[in-house]
Amino acid sequence: MSAGAAAGAECRWTACPECRVPQFEEHFREASRICPVCGHSARLGARERLAALADPGSVHALEAAEVAHDPLGFADTRPYPERLRAARQDTGLEEAVLCAEVTVHGRPAVLAVMDFAFLGGSLGCAVGERITAAAEHALATATPLIVVSASGGARMQEGALALMQMAKTSQAMAQLDEAGLLTVSVVTDPTYGGVAASYATLADVIVAEAGAHMGFAGPRVIAGTLGQTLPDGFQTAETLLAGGLVDDVVRRGQLRPVLARLLGAASWARDGRPVPAAWRETRPELVRDPDQVPGAGGDPWQAVALARDPGRPTTLDYAACLLDDFRRLRGDRVAGDCPAVVAGLGSADGVPIMLIGHQKGHDTRELVASNFGMATPAGFRTAARLMTLAGKLGVPVVTLIDTPGAYAGVEAEAGGQAHAIAANLRLMARLPVPVVAVVTGEGGSGGALALGVADRVLALSNAVYSVISPEGCAAILWRDAAAAPAAAAALRLGAADLLRHGVVDAVIPEPAGGAHHDPALTGRLVRAAVTATLRELIALDPGALLAARHRRYRRFGAGVPAPPPGEPTVSSERSRA
Template identity: 75%
Template structure:
């Protein structure tokens, strides 16, 4: 449905390409061409995308070296040279990507923005050269790189030279990894083939615009190859998110503030990693000597540690951090709901927060698998820790789990491997790590987030090699002996402090953390910021040396 002004000949009304609902054209344009009825995101060109994402007046084009135009002398129904000329005339672009320097909320970036209208956004020599040159400019200037992808894949008309652009651009992103520079990929509809299998999926953070599709082979190719119908939601942004392949799915209007938060976090290290001086005195009264803690019944402490009213990691994220951007997925097999993580700031200092996530009622507990992490969860945690290491951001982990998930799927997915990899990774992470046991610290599932420079525990937290029930079932051969096992395991804060497993205990409000979650969160925030005040200025080699010595000495006579 399209109505036209007789006076101007301009379109006044249009129909949503998704649901066909009629919309006033100017309103559709102001809503960034997103349908208010069905949420369909109409395709954006490169210039429109740049205007939407970056500060007005901040954009300058980036040049690139000349490339071969028609290396094969290719012709199908039309000569390739003619197709190129028509694409340039139709879009006003030289190629399928527009590379610029720009700013997002005042923070400098280099951006490479693809345009599907130019020969399906295909990756040829000129596109590969421009992407690579943009990455090299980001490297030379120490600036984050933002990639906005829209492509059907490598350009067939340029043959094997187009294929080589996948390796060329991937090398360029590897150089940015080595230099510790942030890369962000915004996947738009569609992103396929050689682009999806190279720079689009190599970024530190991958965000899919709502409605985007991404994959290596397109659905028509797959359906024709395997000869069967494809499942609903195949290759959609939402399916990619559930499969752990992207960090998030965002509506178009949300992309600019998201980029600003990520780029702002990366800029902190470049500013010299400053921390507020008031953090020196931010810690609440902490207990560092075991005799200062009362002797408590072990089973009663376990019960308090498991109380469903205790704050969860997401509760702490909303109180501990001034903002929080959750990042999801292990980029391999899925997104584990029992372990959450992302980037946030504390008094302007960016941190990567990772923790076990339980819930406050049966529905939440079941949805979060009672805080028992899967291999996907531990791999997600490892991915976020590597991101923190690359960008020089402190890591804060919150431990509250009965243990790692024990099940057929977890074992098939490499549960032991995933936990072991986290232990090794954390032992040599070159940024400060502060761990807080907020509830249950169960076995290897807890330790996978616990190899830290400072380990704190709440007053009613527990930390043990096994749950009391598990210990009772194995050694007493009677699960009802769990209270006895709890006492024998000496898993409360007093014993943890005595053995040096934790450095300090954060006293809880009267009756437990669940009685005053807000106060508990403030106490944890103060303890964490004081620890970071001491740790952030330390050299990475000194951090690693002290952390490894800490764990090296456990079990020896000191």
């Protein structure tokens, strides 16, 4: 037999579990078991997953403590010890999880990877001990923890002791929260039961691999016990994303760079919060004299029209200008994902930034899809969740305000709209990191302020900011919608008046004709203003930041200048009404 024939005889073939097309096993394995024909991601073993995520040569296994292997003396059709021996022989693993110190693109992490092939990735005493020990090692070394889950649930053969592992591992995750250490959960297919109801969903960031399924009860259990017909896409990664239960859905080949980006954000504060040299040389165009604001003294109603122009850049547009590598994070982990709020992590010249902003759109389709920039409670809770994460990691927060107001529909009221806004105001008042807010267009009512409690508030020169829209004010006080221009003048909602009253700290001049005439230049102007402002704030310790922020908001309403004589005020119009 020739050498070529011998090599061919030794080739092992496999088939894609989805499309059934035959593949060379070696090639399939080298491609991380992603089918080149249909794109399906087949299940990976723990060793394969570890190799795919960690830098080569960086894996240092963590020691595992001994636990009771058969605490109940359990037997079904086979004794439990016999099942364990078979699982170890079949997988080459001691248990259903591998834990190691690794680096991902040079960033250190503790990585715990589950293997579904080992008794369905079930959570028993040994798995719970290993996950907990990995979290404790992360705590001791001040290292982020990444858990890759694949499990059918708690291990039945260990009874209530398996159930207790849910509490044990959740307690370990809470210790990492208290220490300010990043935790990331990578949900792979499948993730169910006790694992889904403990550490897999307690992480700061939950990334679902494309094609994954996650839930507490599996579809067969639900259909069999309750007789319910399950909807299409039930418990899929994409459905979980739309429901606000995971931050992102990522294809297998992109998991490693996504994790590296998160690890990079987590390391910045621990590296001493370095400020890039480029920021020290930035000289932004900021106006601090109300009389020098472009358009000062002009028609306020015209300013409203400019602020609402659909051509103005949106938060997603600004994200591309402000940040070098923005990655959107989504969902409130309770009720949904709000299209009117865009949030995520990125960096500017190496400084990580949590960017959160209202999202409108440039045409009718986009405006409808984003609910015209009117956030639901889910949007405000998503913002709160990610601001809390920024505070935990020591990462600055930048918010972009552009909304006619919070959504006032029945669903929003039933979902606790007022509670969600109030919670954000309290949270932002005590957030221990620099916060910069920029009013980029329309700042409407509490829906705007829910992202606006900041150390510095900037506004574009054609932006407006008010307690109510001119139309709403006219309808209530003038009882005439046609009085909206008069209401706009009375509300003093333009950038010059906002600066005069100290509502904003500085104004960013827009290009001639407005931001929509040169969005690229507008983006550069906003980036320069934001980075220069952050440069000042990063130097302050959290105590000084919080004290100054408290003083900023404490002074409002004390000694506010009266409007010039002869001009109507909202209060005088109310008394006439």
